[in-house]
Amino acid sequence: MLNTNGLHVAVVGATGAVGKQMLDMLSESALPIKELTLLASKRSAGKTILFKETEITIKEALPEAFEGIDIALFSAGGSISKQLAPEAVKRGAIVIDNTSAYRMDDGVPLVVPEVNENELFNHQGIIANPNCSTIQMVAALEPIRKSYGLKRVIVSTYQAVSGAGLSALEEMETQSRDVLDGKNTQPNILPVKGDDKHYQIAFNAIPQIDKFQENDFTFEEMKMINETKKIMGDSGLKVTATCVRLPIATSHAESVYIEVDNEGDASAPDIKRLLSEAPGVVLQDDPKQQVYPMPVDAVGKKEVFVGRIRKDPDYAGGYHMWIVSDNLLKGAAWNSVQIAESLVKLGIIKA
Amino acid sequence: MLNTNGLHVAVVGATGAVGKQMLDMLSESALPIKELTLLASKRSAGKTILFKETEITIKEALPEAFEGIDIALFSAGGSISKQLAPEAVKRGAIVIDNTSAYRMDDGVPLVVPEVNENELFNHQGIIANPNCSTIQMVAALEPIRKSYGLKRVIVSTYQAVSGAGLSALEEMETQSRDVLDGKNTQPNILPVKGDDKHYQIAFNAIPQIDKFQENDFTFEEMKMINETKKIMGDSGLKVTATCVRLPIATSHAESVYIEVDNEGDASAPDIKRLLSEAPGVVLQDDPKQQVYPMPVDAVGKKEVFVGRIRKDPDYAGGYHMWIVSDNLLKGAAWNSVQIAESLVKLGIIKA
Structure with missing residues (x-):
């Protein structure tokens, strides 16, 4: 069951190799999740995915889909991140991006929690998940x-x-x-x-x-x-x-x-x-x-x-x-979910 | 056809992964081969292998099998080389050994012809073929x-x-x-x-x-x-x-x-x-x-x-x-045959 208090989390690219693992990692995570929104391309919209006994319908990844989202995990390719991550931030979400789109940008923390968790305090809306290797x-x-x-x-x-x-x-x-x-x-x-x-x-x-x-x-x-x-x-x-x-x-x-x-x-x-x-x-x-x-x-x-x-x-x-x-786990989905856990643990986002 | 003048060459371990490639490399080589003797374990003795339109019967690798051999190419494992290479040398053969048995021994040239061909002049009967990698x-x-x-x-x-x-x-x-x-x-x-x-x-x-x-x-x-x-x-x-x-x-x-x-x-x-x-x-x-x-x-x-x-x-x-x-080729069979070719080219062995 999802929590009644907690965070509204979105996964962008929910049907991909990493997206699927993100759902697994979220289901195993201690992150307090109030609601989970799954976003993907128009082609996948309407399909359903089971998450912790709840059937969730995939929605098309459009700018408006980020209204009310607290944390958005992106893993749908660099061009989608370039296009939609600023839209998510504009609507108040913190983006954890698994593509290479923003990794080397100034003002974007590039975080492996065991190494440089405190960089998260410097985020300006987008946090980058490093390359798997x-x-x-x-x-x-x-x-x-x-x-x-x-x-x-x-x-x-x-x-x-x-x-x-x-x-x-x-x-x-x-x-x-x-x-x-x-x-x-x-x-x-x-x-x-x-x-x-x-x-x-x-x-x-x-x-x-x-x-x-x-x-x-x-x-x-x-x-x-x-x-x-x-x-x-x-x-x-x-x-x-x-x-x-x-x-x-x-x-x-x-x-x-x-x-x-x-x-x-x-x-x-x-x-x-x-x-x-x-x-x-x-x-x-x-x-x-x-x-x-x-x-x-x-x-x-x-x-x-x-x-x-x-x-x-x-x-x-x-x-x-x-x-x-x-x-797909520490190299991608798990590190992204760990970053979300760190944001809560460090009080950067309130559940 | 085999040459009427030329060298009597033996291959020890003729049925192995490298041994098979040695026969291919010998058949493509310019080495003047008068006679080819194929040696292997007792189990393989009696079987035949076709070499340049000639059917050759495999003999058991025993000390006496090296009588009259000019060059013996060994690739049957280190313990066979330890046991039989000195027997071949005693009978006048030059041994080109593809195992690690003698590689680091003083007095045994370890040769890649493109690199240190002239080391062949220092041989005392055994020449080592280096490790493939x-x-x-x-x-x-x-x-x-x-x-x-x-x-x-x-x-x-x-x-x-x-x-x-x-x-x-x-x-x-x-x-x-x-x-x-x-x-x-x-x-x-x-x-x-x-x-x-x-x-x-x-x-x-x-x-x-x-x-x-x-x-x-x-x-x-x-x-x-x-x-x-x-x-x-x-x-x-x-x-x-x-x-x-x-x-x-x-x-x-x-x-x-x-x-x-x-x-x-x-x-x-x-x-x-x-x-x-x-x-x-x-x-x-x-x-x-x-x-x-x-x-x-x-x-x-x-x-x-x-x-x-x-x-x-x-x-x-x-x-x-x-x-x-x-x-199996430059890393083993071909380098061994190249060494044999160098021995002839440098006049260390007379065909």
Whole structure:
């Protein structure tokens, strides 16, 4: 049952890969929800979705739909956010936006609650949820940064197909069967739906996520670079990234190499201890027992899993780690709902 | 037809994943082959294999089988090499060993012909073929090292299942169908056949290749670290690695980050030019046209493919690249046959 007191929450893009997870996370959340409005494209309007034993009819996402909304969770693509988030704010809502539309804008807090929750006090109506691959990395690196300082981050990602949406997931499944059956297959979606060329993802690795930028990095790579600096509040941190799409349904993995500032204080056992105590992080690191995080084990879990922590034998202050998390949950829906919970907890919004 | 003059070549492990490719590479090679002897376990002895229109009967790999052999290509596992390579050498053969049994031994050249062919002059009977993931990396890095010097290499691998043998490949295929059909699946082979625990590879990423060592790196990672230094003849080169097994049938990919010595002389266009002229290397790097190497495109090809070359925006002298090659060919069979060709070309063995 929904609360009689509490917040009127809207989800924009309720029928998408992340939108569906947002409803799950809202239903598990302690957020006091008085009313839930589900918004989507005209095509989906009129369909119903069950939320906590209540059937909710999807409405078309129009400016007027935000009247009376307290918190609006957006996950319907950047152009929808560009168009409708200001309309929601104008009508008094706080927007938590899961697209890249506003992330790097001044005056828009980019928040991972375990890292920089207090940035929420500076919001001007729109709060940005970071990119999935950034969120899990900064959640694991922040405890290390706080203790030893961070000089450099060099990351190579192993990213799941669900990050490209439900149609990409379907493409991977159909393609995998075709390849196993020795049939020809015609890719239509990955790596980037709006790009010219499409490549096979089944039993392959595609070193392109999102479009290429002028500097030959992809937009996904630049998101990791720029968002990490903004979230950690350190423009001098050196971050660089290679992002790769792989035939994995859900959960991103990351091979992360870091250099700490105070190398004399750090050690692999110390980093393991820090991470074992960190909020939202689960240490899975026991090589003798073959214990390390893997994508299939992280699916459906809210935490960030870290393992394979070890010192670079050749370089003082250099450490490796392997970070895995469900890209649709902590990487998207759960972090967005966590931000909503933080807004209530910090008294920024009154339930 | 086989030559009437020429070398008597033996292949040990002729029925394995790499052994089969060795026969293909020998049939395409310019090596003057007078006679080809195929050796395998007692179980396979008596079976026949067609080589260049000649049916060859497999014999059991026993010490006496090496009488009269000029070159013996070993790819039947480390323990077979330990046992039989000295027997072959005792009988006058030069052994080219594709296992890790002798790679780091003094007096055993570890050779990638494009990089350190002249080391072959120092052989004492056994020549080692490096690890698959090492070969493709050093082939791409050597032209850069020669021009600018190399300080550091930080690599994260995306490795194919065929590197773990034919049974691992079958496991991946069966498992992939089971997962797609929603059936339970019981892993028995990967990540390491002889290790305690086995994990699902289908639609997953396993951050373990070969067994864990005392320093929490895997043996595969230590191979990349130690072999790279030996092949490049630079014990001061800083190398570190994370090796990951992925649901890809054939061809390893690598996200390689390097720091060059003479950063003022280097640039991304310069590195691209060097690689476009390097022997055995193919540059595939045109982001605007979405051109970059991918595992499925490299299968069956002898070259090492390199793309995604770009400068670290935050660190002078830091560059990224993405290196892909068929792990069974340049990573194993082809490099072994190339070594045999070099032995003839350099006059170390007379055909």
